[in-house]
Amino acid sequence: MQISMDDLELPCWDCKGSGEVTSEEGTLVTCDKCSGTGVILTTLGQTLLSFMKKHLRQ
Numbered sequence: 001m002q003i004s005m006d007d008l009e010l011p012c013w014d015c016k017g018s019g020e021v022t023s024e025e026g027t028l029v030t031c032d033k034c035s036g037t038g039v040i041l042t043t044l045g046q047t048l049l050s051f052m053k054k055h056l057r058q
């Protein structure tokens with residue numbers, strides 16, 4: 001099974017991947033949708049991330 005990055009995350013459609021959106025006041029604020037990361041995790045991405053977090057001890 002091959003997994004590409006597109007299967008794990010998609011560019012945020014709210015901020016177009018920049019991580020910031022223009023607020024009503026015209027200032028740049030962190031994008032709520034992606035928490036400023038610029039990408040949205042797919043279901044597969046979330047599954048993989050929770051798996052990694054579960055098994056990775058920091």
Ligand SMILES: [Zn+2]
Binds near residue numbers: 038
């Ligand atoms: Zn965003």
